Amino acid sequence: MGEGGERFLYEGTTRPMALHEEMQRSGHWLFRHRSYLPLVLVLPTLIALGRFELPGRGRAVPEVWEAVCLAVALVGLAIRVYVVGHVPRGTSGRNTKRQKAAKLNTTGMYSIVRHPLYLGNFLIWLGISMFYCAWWLVAIFVLSFWIYYERIMLVEEEFLREKFGQAFVEWADRTPAFLPRFSQWRSPALPFSLRMVLRKEYPGLMALVGAFFCLELCQDSLAARRLVVEPFWGALVALALITFFLLRVLKKRTSLLEVKGR
Secondary structure (H helix, E strand, O other), rough: OOOOOOOOOOOOOOOOOOOHHHHHHHHHHHHHHHHHHHHHHHHHHHHHHHHHOOOEEOOOEEEEHHHHHHHHHHHHHHHHHHHHHHOOOOOOOOOOOOOOOOOOOOEEEEHHHOOOOHHHHHHHHHHHHHHOOOHHHHHHHHHHHHHHHHHHHHHHHHHHHHOHHHHHHHHHHHHOOOHHHHHHOOOOOOOOOOHHHHHHHHHHHHHHHHHHHHHHHHHHHHHHHOOOOHHHHHHHHHHHHHHHHHHHHHHHHHHHHHOOOO
């Protein structure tokens, strides 16, 4: 590091922290708080809402565009559902305190991309960020996602490298990190488990429905200058809430969502 360069204390020493080590340290912190990334978008989304107006349509988002945004987000959710439904127990979880991996996943979605769950997250929040037709909001989201998850991926891959050694290196060499390579597809090693999906993914479904409900509510209410709840979205968010609490109770208080043999 050149004269006048910033120096860091790392693990109790006075040596300069290498960029790789700095990214790992920040990656560990971001891993524990990765569920809060959507909060970064709240303020710019409100600004986009305040400035939003389409020529000849005022503040009304075209229904076709709403459907496109929702479809992009649903593709992301579908990717997550497919991945979670086929993975062994003890992997691909929502854990935030520490890294864990019972085995190295190399089949199904993991045969074409190393981080399919984050690919799913990207599409979910891309659909949400597109809603108000603000290109700068989408740009902020993409940049935030890149900075945020690049460090998390680095930490996760260092953990997998240490645990699985050469097996991880060979898999990582042939498998892209984020953009799928479909020609490498291998069928999942385990059958699809709906119980696993219901056990793990009900918060994601609630978050997706809740986000689009809030976007629609704010847009319609601002346009009408009064609180407006469309019957469709009101019914959908009510159904999502009932489903969320029902599945949470089943998970916490019963064994109905337990998956045997994984």
